[in-house]
Amino acid sequence: MSYRVGIPRGLAYYYLFPFMKGFLSTLGAEVVVSPLSDALTVEAMNCCPTDEPCVSVKLYFAHAKRLVDAGVDYLFIPVLSSVEKDNYCCPKIIGAAAMIRNGLGLQEEQVLAPEWNEREKPGTWRHNLLAVASRLGAGRELGEAAIRAGLAEQAASEKLALEGLTLPEVYHRLYGIDKPRRQRFDPGAQYDGQQVIGVLGHPYVLYDLAGHHVVDRLREYGQVITAEMVPGEDCRQEVATLYEGTRMWAYEARILGAGFSLLRKGIINKLVLVEAFECGPASVIESFLEEEAAKLVIPFLLLTVDEHTGEAGLVTRLEAFIDTSTNLKNNPSKDKDSFCIPAARSEKLKIGAPGMGLLDIALETVLNECKVEMVPTPPVTKRTVELGKELAPEFICYPLVTTLGQIWEVLEQGANTIVMVGGKGRCRFGWYAQLQELLLKRVDLDFRLIIIDSPLPWRERWPSFRQALREATNNAPLWLIARGLYLGYHKMAALDQAEKLLRRKRAYESRRGAADKVWRDFVKRIKKTASVRETARIFKTFQEELAAIPEIAIRPLRVKIIGEIYTVLESFVNQEIERFLASRPELRVEVVRDLSATQWFDLNVLRRRREVNIYEAVIAAAAPYLNVCVGGHGQESVGEVVLAAREGYDGVIQLLPFTCMPEIVAQNILVPLSEKLDLPFLSLVINEKTDTVGWETRLEAFLEVLAERREKLALPAWR
Structure with a gap:
């Protein structure tokens, strides 16, 4: 029996369609790709349950719905958790299958969602694809043949892209679909063979509705090079020059690495980054690209688009950008260590750190035990937010803005070293530290950054974790650090447990505000305590004082x-x-x-x-x-x-x-x-x-x- 398997034209389609096409066709399935985005697609975007996702996710919902309405037997939506061993993919790509299934009210069996997770479950993608083959009625031998066919077609598509073809052109060359339009956008455009423009962005933005044909428009003025035209190995080498750059999201690493390669090798004399409004990873890489372009005196244009972006305004910005003069350096310096953690300083150590709730009390306790001065973390205020917003990328998440502002404030108060937690994962948090260092040094703030990552797994991460502890504690002996951590942990645990009791008491206290008064006194006492035993005694007193507050029956x-x-x-x-x-x-x-x-x-x-x-x-x-x-x-x-x-x-x-x-x-x-x-x-x-x-x-x-x-x-x- 032949099944009709639908592939929504968005997200993973623009990265893995050749693989999906080769795999499914070999299994005997009829591959149905949703139509190019049009007015009906835009109308169908309202099937997305909320308005928060980026335009690409909303379009993906619309394309999936059109396939479901067309009566396909299955949707094929791969779960791309991790396609390389060192990194993850964007959370929205990871969660696309689940969002579509729940948002459109589909049954689990209607969505074929094999997972790739090379970081945590290497090699299981093959088993997951064989399971899909089985659901489509194929045995193991045919399933293996389908995987090989998919890999071969993916390799062929990547080879074609390196010849200077965009992904739509590659897909047309391979499958005869979506013949590129030869539309003239600017009749007055003068092509300049010396003009070489790098155009970066996710292909599901560049080549879909929200992209407004940016690549084709710029091709009327000069040669355009996109990320898929840059060899993958070049991209990996360049992004590796960032501290932990190989742990960046896979597809964003490809975009950023391509940008670094084009800039540092002097291939382009202009650079455009097109990002979707609310795109989380793009809000991180934009700052690194902007910094590198500025260093090499290459004009840089950031275009942020969504379903409401007007074509006229975008075209005006592009035309103005084309008229920008260039000053390309002949031998640009690669400056491989430009974003690495700087070497240790000689002045007396004065630590500063952003906070989260009352967590700074625990950190200050650890540093006090190690005889290291810590500049108190200021509470988040309106000024904190204003400082952070002055430097932060426009669509970065709010926590980065506030913590950026707090770091600026502790630097104003005399800190010369900033301690920030790291840990590259699926969300942006692991990139906060490096991004904050980059942004703060743009305004000539001089400091040293120490990134403390998780010590797990111990065999792999302990050496770097231990080194970070040494730097943050002024080479305090391990036993002293351990003692500080032990006390800091108990303070943190006492505060969290007390706050849990406070939340309950607020609901029952006969006199409103009585519990909060006891809580404020408790926090003051915990800050000052210098032993675990005293911490326990203060917590017990808090419990007794809280219990003494009369309650009402409710x-x-x-x-x-x-x-x-x-x-x-x-x-x-x-x-x-x-x-x-x-x-x-x-x-x-x-x-x-x-x-x-x-x-x-x-x-x-x-x-x-x-x-x-x-x-x-x-x-x-x-x-x-x-x-x-x-x-x-x-x-x-x-x-x-x-x-x-x-x-x-x-x-x-x-x-x-x-x-x-x-x-x-x-x-x-x-x-x-x-x-x-x-x-x-x-x-x-x-x-x-x-x-x-x-x-x-x-x-x-x-x-x-x-x-x-x-x-x-x-x-x-x-x-």
Whole structure:
């Protein structure tokens, strides 16, 4: 039996279509590609459950829906977690299959979603493809032949691209599809053979609707070179000049490496980067490309596009850019170490660091034990945000903006060394440190950066972790560092446990605000304590003082907070949401939050059995809806909502910073899922422009919904 297998024209299509075509055709399937984006595609974009994803994801939803409406038997949407051993892919590409399945209400068997995960499960992609072959009625031998055919066609397409063909031209040459239009965009354009323009960006942006034919337009003025025309090995070599550059997202590394190669080898005299509005990885690589172009005096143009981008304005910017004069250096310096961590300094060590909630108390404790001066981390304020926004890329996530501003502030207060956590993964967090160093040094701030990454796995990561600890603690002996870590951990655990008790007490206290007063005194005492025993004594006193506060007999609304960890823990960023919810005049609300610094440390560093068991239960709950990790706490957010429905919560609130990739994946699954679970759900997207009044109005309206629902269910009174 021959099956009709649909391939949405977007995302992975622009990277792996030759493989998919060769694989599926060999299996005897009829391959159906959705039509080129047109007015009907734009109209179908409203099937995307939320407005937060980039335009490419919205278009992907539309293309998938058109295939489903056309009656294909299956959609083929590969789960590209990791296509190379050192890095991951963008969370939205990882989560595309799950978003489409949940967003369009498809059955699991309707989507063929083999996973590639070379970083964590190397080689299993072959097994996953054989499983797809089996579902299509093919045996192992034919499945293996199909894989070989797919690999051969992929190699052929990459070879053609190196001859100077764009991907649409390659696909037309190989399969006769989508014949390139010979349209004249600017009748007055003068072609200049000396003009060589690098045009970078994801092909699913450059060659789809939002790209407005940028490549073809620029070809009327000169030669255009795109990322697919640069040898992969050249790209890998150039991106490796960045600190941990080989761990950048695979396709973004290809774009960035191509840009470095074209710039450093003097091949181009202009560079254009086209990125989708809200594209997370692009917001990181744009700064590195802009810096390199500026260093080599190459004109650089950043074009950010979405479904609302007007063609006229884009064309005007392109034409103005073409008229920009160039000053290409004859022998540009490659400056291979331009973004590496600088060498140690000789002056007295004064550490500064951004914070997250009350985590800076633990860090200061460790450094005090090691006799290292730490400049106190200032709380996030409006000025902090303004400083960060002055330097940050426009569409970078909010946590980078606030932590960037905090680093600037501690440098103003005398810090000469910044400690920042690292860890390259699926989300942007692991690139914060390097990006912040680059941005701050543009305004001539002089400092040394120390990146502390996870020590796990021990055999691989311990040497670099130990070295970072030595630098941050002024070569303190390991036993002293361990003592500081032990005390810092206990302070952090005491604060998190106390805050958990505080959240419960707020819902029951007879006199509003009494628990918060006890909490503030407790935090002051914990900051000053110098021993684990004293920490335990202070915590016990806090428990007693909290217990002494009279309570009223009531059954409060129970609301669970989930989402991106920084946004959940940083009270200025989330506008004191926990306090706000718990202080409504006529309502009693118990806020429950499982995320904390201690919980993260116990799970990811200490691997405590209790936290591992809880995590596994959350992931199991998420699996029917999102069965792969998309980075951050995206998968956990889905699992938490499923468990919240089972445990009888009145509602769930998701907090995510604007453009947060993992939480956007979760959000697009949770919107339809919450309806299915009959669980009130509110997703709040936060950035520096979030209006307090509007924010509070939405929260109050949500609580009213919960209260009315409680009454309709005829549950006991809560007032």
